[in-house]
Amino acid sequence: MTDVARRGGRLTLLAAAAVVALLALAALHVSQGTAAVTPAAIWRAIAGLGSGSGSEAADAVLVASRLPRLVAGLVVGASLGAAGAALQSASRNVLASPDTLAVNAGGYLAVVAVAAFGVTLPALSSGAVAFVGGLVAAAIVLGLSRAGAGPVRLVLAGSALTLAFSGMSGMLLLLFQQETTGLFAWGNGTLAQTGMGPALQLLPVAAVAFAGLLVLGRRLDILAMGDEGAAVVGVNPRLTRSIAVVLAVLLAAVAVTLAGPIAFVGLCAPAIVRLVGSRVPGLLRHRAFLPASAVAGVLVVLGADVLLRALFGAEAGVAVPTGIVTTVFGAAVLVWLAYRSRDSSSEPEGAAFVKLRGRRAFVLALVVSSLALVASVVAAVLLGDARLLLGDVWNWATGNAGRVVSFVLDTRLPRVLAALLAGAALALAGTIVQAVSRNPLAEPGILGVVGGAGVGAVAVITVVPLASFWLVGGFSLIGATAAAALVFGLAARRGLEQNRLVLIGIGVSSGATALTSLLIVLTDPFNAAKALVWLSGSTYGRTFPQVLPVLVALVVAAPLLAVAHRRLDLVGLDPDTPRLLGVPLGRTRLWLLAVAVALSAAAVSAVGVIGFVGLVATHAARSLVGRRSARVLPVAALLGAVLVSVADTVGRTLIAPAQIPVGLTTAVIGAPYFLWLLWRSRAEA
Structure with missing residues (x-):
């Protein structure tokens, strides 16, 4: 009886403390606002809810706004x-x-x-x-x-x-x-x-x-x-x-x-x-x-x-959604829960998603992907709010096009190039992240890298509206690096186990998205279209100088990955094999992650936040050519470029002259593919 009584006493005490906290918080909540109210006004407003009575200005504010918000x-x-x-x-x-x-x-x-x-x-x-x-x-x-x-x-x-x-x-x-x-x-x-x-x-x-x-x-x-x-x-x-x-x-x-x-x-x-x-x-x-x-x-x-x-x-509190604060708080809780959790061995390993493929399959996949890339580029150049012919493109290249055709191609070609380069960069980053984390379900967006880059870029755009593109790109890189350091730093302290890494990354990504929305709402609360376009990814208004960072990142990363493809394979196997073969695991992971962060940040600075490209392109490449990074990297880059290019073309053409941001299109395309991967791995398990 003593234990039962003690247990009941603790529950009663806890319930009483919760009621007191709830009443105190409710009173504080009602008191906040642009107009001061007295306890008497609050009582009159509460009593008037049932009778339909009530007095004047303060009561009206309470009945119309504050009490409904509290309830x-x-x-x-x-x-x-x-x-x-x-x-x-x-x-x-x-x-x-x-x-x-x-x-x-x-x-x-x-x-x-x-x-x-x-x-x-x-x-x-x-x-x-x-x-x-x-x-x-x-x-x-x-x-x-x-x-x-x-x-x-x-x-x-x-x-x-x-x-x-x-x-x-x-x-x-x-x-x-x-x-x-x-x-x-x-x-x-x-x-x-x-x-x-x-x-x-x-x-x-x-x-x-x-x-x-x-x-x-x-x-x-x-x-x-x-x-x-x-x-x-x-x-x-x-x-x-x-x-x-x-x-x-x-x-x-x-x-x-x-x-x-x-x-x-x-x-x-x-x-x-x-x-x-x-x-x-x-x-x-x-x-x-x-x-x-x-x-x-x-x-x-x-x-x-x-x-x-x-x-x-009080005024900003009306404009800023409450869900942004709960998202930041909840993301921290998710990271904490993931950090404390034990890694589960029941989740699929990378081998469950791929089969062995020969050299002929690699060559065939490379040729088909290249042809698909050429077809997607031709379609991207010709289709849009104004449809062109190949002859128009030839006249433009030779300087014989009319004013309308020249204007269309001068604005469309940078968009096409931005989509191609961003898709390739995100696909390569996804391949690296999956190898470093040894998780076939990881990608830069899920691990918070893309979200961190978005926070950095939006911080500059909203605070300094006339900031140069290079300043935006620089802060995008800083944000991506900070997010990657946070995710991999927390996960590495518990052994960089794959499931924990993904869960921490999702928490950081959610928090980054909430911070991005908060920055936009606080600085320009009435421009929802601006928030949607950036958070959804868009190639609209891109110029050739603005795609230069992505091109530089790809030019630097491609030869590095070509030389290090064997190390990428070893890092993706297990933590012991690289050490037995003399590969410094920590240092190799660090510089590979740095390459993935640079690629992701460059892509985000060019086209905004786009998700699932690194996941879909990498998985499709592995299913076609097998596990070897020397074969996966080029095919994944081609498929990533095709995916973003096709998504951008569809977004520009489907409801022309209106446009759908490329990030929304890739989400609608990529998420079902990802769900199918989960379904297939569930059946195999």
Whole structure:
């Protein structure tokens, strides 16, 4: 009885402390703003909500803005915290959340798609749309992962699907700017509300879903023993898991409908509770774990909103989405969890993705890739908002073209060259990163290198709008180097294990993306198109001098890699073989990584942030020519150039004269390929 009483006392004390913290944070949250309010005004506003009464200016501010924002924070935080806890229990994966399962991205895409067609829906109908989108995303990601599998597979699948959905959402935002006005800031997660109506309509839905999870709590406790153990005591694992996922997605849909996809709350809240639960017995049982995660989610969301307005002021706090702060915080939590995790041996090794290929296959792949490159260049030069003929190109080359043809080619050829060189650079960087990390699922974008380069470039663009291209390129290199040093430095302290490296890289990449959005919103909050174009990658307006850094990086890197291809093979095998053959492993990794960082930074400075090129091109090359780097490098470079060139041509031609950024097109093309790789490796496992 003593232990039981002590356990109950700790839970009661913890609950009381959480309530006090929640009340204090809510009071601080309501007090923030451009107009001062008194406790009496707050009481009058709360009392007037039910009666329809209320007095004058301060009361009106509270009723119309601050109290709706507070209630939205309460509902969103509790929904995301409980959803993350349920998803982690259902998948038996501590890194599962509405973000890592792409639930938020799926719900956001569904809402944007409906808005793009001019359909305005009330809160409940919009929540139903978000629920369908999130449920589809969760089904895809959980289908690619299996319960109890290593966390890296689930996070990679979710990241790939999130990138694909984000690319589709970005396309719709650019194509239907008038219909989707305001959805860009909402897409980063904002608590700004226009009244209490939406929150009060969605609150019963969240309450029903949360109650359903509480009823399911004992079954989730049993499910933690494993499928076989649960079946022995009469619990159907598949049915329990399915119901938990559906209810969690419903909670996430409520949060997305109210505030947009606020990132990483569903990851941070259960992690905080588990950390406290190590000292409070009984807290990790689901009937306590779920409410505690909901409270932790509220504390994270309201704390982020309070911190946001404390740092940037009340006016900037309205313009800057709350989700940016939670993303930075959540990215740090993801890095911390990855750093503390043990590497899983159940994830696929590089050999699982390739077969042995002969010299004939290499020559054939090289010839076909070269022909594809020539065809993509011809199509890129001739197609666009103005279509040309080969004769027009010949006349331009000989100086006999008319004014219109000359203008078109003078602006189009630098874009074509930028796409080709950036694609080749990212493909070579991807080949290097996969060898150094010994992970076939790694690439510069996933490991944060591209995101770091984006932070450096955007910092210069937003602070110094007239900065030279070379200054932008220099800061892009600094950002990429800092991100790479952070990712590989943290991973190297625990042995540079492949899964940990990828998870840390995803955390750093997410944090870098949030910082990039923060820089743009703070310096130019009304120019959402600028943010979308840069974060989505674009060749628009490029000139020949601006592609020179990529060309220089390729000219320097190509001979270095040609000489060091055998060392690249050895580094990619295991940590022992290079040492036995006299290859300094640490030094070789360092300079190879430096080459990959330089290539990535040069590509980002030329065309912005483009993801998955290094992954898709490298995997396609390995599947065609085998594992030898001497064969993979040239074929990967050709395929990367073809991929970005074709994506850019499609983006310039499909809806001409409007254009789709090349990064969105490559995301829509590359993410499904990446998901197929995960599916194939799952079948092989």
